[in-house]
Amino acid sequence: MVGLTVAVIGLGYFSQFHLNAWQDDPRVARIVTTDLSEARRVWAQQTFDVDVFESVAAAMTAADADIVDIVAPPHAHVELIEACLRPGRIIVCQKPFCTSLTEAEAVVTQAAKVGCRIVIHENFRFQPWHRTIKAFLDADKMGDV
Template identity: 40%
Template sequence: MGIASRNPVTAKARAERFAIAAVYTDPVEAVAALRPDVVDICSPVERHLAHVRLAADAGAAILCQKPLAATLAEAIAAAEAARDAGVRLMVHENFRFRPWFRAAKTALDAGRIGEPFYLRSDLRLAGTVPTARHPEPWSLARQPFFRQMPRLLVLESMIHQIDVARFLLGAEPTAVVAMLRRVSPDVVGEDLASLMLRFPSAHAVLERSYATLGEADPPAVSEELRVEGTGGLLRVLRDGTTEIVTETASGRREERLDVDLDDAYARSYAATIAHFAAALRDGTPFETGPADNLRTLDATLAAYRSAEAGTVEPLPSPELAALLGIAT
């Protein structure tokens, strides 16, 4: 086992913490020396394709951080590199492994709120704008590279919300429309975003703002989520609390789902990796293999086209539809 990183200082600290002997600054050297069974790629997105190819050529199974690539063409190339090398590839998409979304999915699939027709996911906080508690904006202090990202909120964070919407509704969106805005002068990308996604039997409103003053201090445990169905309502609060309210002829019934909120953020990463390992071991499908995850990325990138052109963008995009052999 080993770590390869451009930054030997952080790599060494990480290696020591997890008792990993080998540290490299060159991933080519690392792969040649380690001959790994598995490569976990968490390099910057613009390096993903090169690193997927490197791992694929070495015959390693691949877990790659989202977004798989910054363009659909590169993401498809990464998927094809893995396929051609006969190695398995999963995109690391941890939000759907958060315990409240797993509990929500189980409840939805059991028909607890009937047929869902509406989903809303929203998170609003002061991340790119200063407050008295955080004179240096909270998100920018934590992730300084946010300042320079030309595509910030949707590509970095709302990609999770899109993925969770697909996951929970168990369906593919047929269109997306987005309105984006840059509010803080300290970023170049959007820090305010509202998206609507049309699904075959529902629509979803996904929103995120890091420019909102007056809400609870970050970090937030979860987006606020609601799914409305023909039999009731499912909601996730900002602290991860998950509730179902059902309505029948005999009355309203509220129930809090059993969700372990302890250390849920870290556990969602562990659960993602555990899913990867279990699927490799058992030969079962990844939830977020390329065929699945290209849909999330496609909707994410289409949101930017929508905002730029002032259009409703069809999904899958013509580019992805052609690849999938789907008529649009």
């Protein structure tokens, strides 16, 4: 799976952890980003040297992302997921997922029909202290846990 393209949508505070994690993954060849804020797009380009786009549509057109990482508020989840649905694509979305159970069920059903996988995650897993703990455990410094 070498050569993956990842699109990070939303460049708020937590995006820095996501961008760092994607950059550290040797399977990722390209990262593209987008955000409503021009200042955040400039920040991402300058800080992470990633490709930035003014809109989700532009990012999806320019880069056929294998993985879409949605780092945006819950009220934006449905629209962003629908804009990114594609067979075989993985969409990673922060929790809380959507704004209601009805929204969540509807978008998961749409994704399943298209053949797109949605993964709901806890954004804290990408923070440095959690990655340090994982490295510590992976190095077998604590024995069997």
